[in-house]
Amino acid sequence: MLSPFFSDDLMPVFRANVNIASDDRQYTITLEAPGLAQEDLSIELKDRVLVIKGAKHEEQEEKDQHFYRKERRYGAFERVLAVPDDADTDGIHASMDKGLLKITIPRQEVDKSSVKKIVIKHDG
Numbered sequence: 432m433l434s435p436f437f438s439d440d441l442m443p444v445f446r447a448n449v450n451i452a453s454d455d456r457q458y459t460i461t462l463e464a465p466g467l468a469q470e471d472l473s474i475e476l477k478d479r480v481l482v483i484k485g486a487k488h489e490e491q492e493e494k495d496q497h498f499y500r501k502e503r504r505y506g507a508f509e510r511v512l513a514v515p516d517d518a519d520t521d522g523i524h525a526s527m528d529k530g531l532l533k534i535t536i537p538r539q540e541v542d543k544s545s546v547k548k549i550v551i552k553h554d555g
Contacts, residue, residue, distance in 0.1 A: 447485060447508040453538070458518060460534040462510065469527045474534065476523065479514045483532070517541045 448463045460481075464472060467485050475482045486507040514520060514536065522537040 447483075447510055449483075449510055449512070451512070455538070457538055458515070458536040460512065460536070462532040462534075463530065464527075464532050465530040467530065472527070472532060474525055476514070476520055479516075479518075479520070481512045481514050481523075481534075483510045483512070483534075484508070 450461045452459045452461075462483060464485055467487055471487055472483070472485045475484075484507070517538050517540070519537040519539040523534065525532065525534045527533070
């Protein structure tokens, strides 16, 4: 039986479903990563862009009196998410439990002076 990480045709397939929610205090990102451990994942923040990567390498051996077979399977994903202006990037926290990666990003007050209003003009 193949793990959910791989398709029946032995081509690497990984669907890392992401859910994003927010309330007044924080953003919460959950990513489904079945079959992956913490060491299979990486999270990076660069220029207000959050990059979540995962990779899995699996080997399978089967032996019986008529044949010997060894299969190697690989799968990887990358999710890129823009981080909102009111996110406190210094307070980002990540945790992993039972194949579910949870990232929390606290929200902070945005400086109103940095907001620029764009006027819409009529071209007609």
